[in-house]
Amino acid sequence: MARTKVGQLGGQLGEYLKEQRTQSRLSLRQLADQVGVSNPYLSQIERGLRRPSAEVLQQLAKALRISAEQLYIRAGIVSPDDSHIAVGGSVELAxxxxxxxxxxxxxTLLDVYASFIHQNDDLHDQSTA
Structure with a gap:
């Protein structure tokens, strides 16, 4: 089930990136050169086969002139849920x-943070049951 969710997130991100690249009138090769990744790697991201690092997402956002936060949300790195937003932004973005x-x-920090949130959600669910 986790693989399906990751695949769905990767597909959503990939479709969005391809759409943004097309609207920016950039070829796959041009965007890959601007971001500093290989053509095959960028193609795999667009097809939902690879999940890029936060650094690659930042470079993609910069090259496409779009919000890095929007890419983080689409990649599943940052939750669109406002329940975990701290003053000045989310923990994930910080x-x-x-x-x-x-x-x-x-x-590693993001994984630990997510596990704490998940654990607290489970405890909350148990106390309300």
Whole structure:
């Protein structure tokens, strides 16, 4: 079931990226060059076969002149749900925008944060049942 959800998210992101690229009148090769990734890798992202890192999403957003946050939401990195928004933005966005962290550290922090939220949601569900 998790694979299906990831595939759906990747597909939604890929379709959106392809649409934005087409509207920007950029070829796959041109966008890949601007972002600094290979053509096959970008093609796999657009087809929903690969899930890009937050860094690649930031570069894609910059090249396409669109919101990085919108890409994070479509990629499933940031929840569109407002229930976990902190003052000044979401925890996820703060982690993703911290230039002092490596990509691996960012992903680890996001995974831990998501597990805490999930655990608290489960505890809340049990207490209301």
């Amino acid at each position: 982690v993703l925008n911290d230039a002092s962290l490596t990509e691996r550290q960012k992903q």
